[in-house]
Amino acid sequence: MPRLVGQIDQVKSEAILDAASDVLGERGLGASIEAIARRAAVSKQTIYNHFGCKTALIEALVARRVSHITAPLRVSGAAEHPIETLTALAQTLIEIVSNERAYSLIRVTVQGAGAMPELAKAVFEAGPATTRALIADYLAAETQAGRMAVDDPMEAAEFFAGMCSGHRQFRALMGMEVNADPEQIAHLAHTVAKRFFRAYAP
Amino acid sequence: MPRLVGQIDQVKSEAILDAASDVLGERGLGASIEAIARRAAVSKQTIYNHFGCKTALIEALVARRVSHITAPLRVSGAAEHPIETLTALAQTLIEIVSNERAYSLIRVTVQGAGAMPELAKAVFEAGPATTRALIADYLAAETQAGRMAVDDPMEAAEFFAGMCSGHRQFRALMGMEVNADPEQIAHLAHTVAKRFFRAYAP
DNA sequence: GTTCAAATGGACTGATGCGTCCAAAAATCA
C-alpha cells in the first residue's frame, strides 16, 4: 500500500485536478478536500493516494494550468506591420484576463500566497514574468529592425501588459463579472495596439 | 449588557482596527480573532462588543481604509503642461500600488471576495472605479482645452492606470516584494506620463 | 479463477477557530 504512487489511473488524476480547479475556484482555498472528492466522484483517500497532501494537489493544479494559459503567447506572429502583431498579442492577453477559469487559479494563488510563497513566486515567474519577457523580446526585435523605437523593452512590455489587463484584472480578482464579448475584446485589443505603437513609434 | 454598542471607547476601536489591519495583512483572512485581540492588547470579548462579528470588523476596516488610500488623487493639480499633471497622477498611483499597507487590505478583499461579494464590489467602486473616473475627467478637460486628443476618456484612463500598476499589482497581490525606491518611482511616473502623452497627443 | 494493486467509504484523531457565557476586576461617573 504505497502512500503516493505515480502509475495510478491517469484519467482519475485529471478528473481530480479538474474538480479541484472548479471547487477551489468557487470556494477559494478554504474548499475542503472532501468537497473536491465529491465533485470528482472519487473518495477522499484516493486524492491522498494520488497527491499526498493538499499543498501538493494545489501545486500540481497550478503547474498544469499555467503552461496552458500562457501557451498562446508563444506562437510568434509573422513579420507584418507591428500593429497587427501587437493586436494579436493584446487580444491573447485580454482573453487571458477575461477567462474566468484562468483567473480562479490566480485567485487561489493570491489566497495561498501567505502559506506557500514559493508557489506564488512560481506562478508569477511562469505567468506574468515570462509573458513580459516574450513581449520585450518582440519589441527589441522590432526596434532593431527600425520599425519601433523602444528604449527599455522590459519597461515597455510591462506598460503594454498593464494596458491590456487594466481593471479587468482587478474585477476578475474580486470575483466580479468581466466583459468577455469577443467583438469588444477585439476592438479593445486593436486600440491598445494602436495607442501603444503611437507611444513607441520611431 | 448590550451586545453591540456605539458609544464605547473610540480609542480602543481604533486600536482594534489597527491590529486587525496588521494581522490580516500578515496572515490573510484566515487570521483568528484571538490573534487580533492579542495584537490589540484587548480581550476577544471586547472585539465582539465593538464589532459584533468578524465580517463586520472587516467591513469597518475596509471602510476606514479605502477613503484614505484614494484621497491623494483628489487634489487636482494646477493647469500646467499635461505631462506634469500626468506625472503627479502616475506617481500617486504607483505609490498606492507599492504601498504594502494599502495592498494588504486589497489582498484581504480578494480573499474574501467569495464570502462577501458586496464588500469586494464596494472596494472596487471606492478604489479603482473612482480613480478611473477622476483621471477620465482630467483627460476630457485637457482634450476640451486642445492640449490632448483623447477620444474615449474612460478607456484611456484605464490604460493609464494599467501602465502605472503593471506587474507591481501582481507582485503586491502575491505578497512578493515590490520596489518602492522613491527615485525609481519618480522616474517610472515620468516615463508613464511621457509615453501616455505621446499616445494621446493632438 | 486466482492474485494483487487500487479504490471505496466510513470512522477516527487532532487541531483550529468562531462565537458565547460568566464571574471577577477595572474604570467611569454620581
Add this chain to the structure above:
DNA sequence: TGATTTTTGGACGCATCAGTCCATTTGAAC
C-alpha cells in the same frame, strides 16, 4: 463612597477540516 458600565480572561459548545486507518470491494492481468 457607591452604582453602572466596560473589560477581562478563561472555559465551553459547536462546527469544520486535514490527514490517517482499515476492512471491504472493484477490476484488471495472468
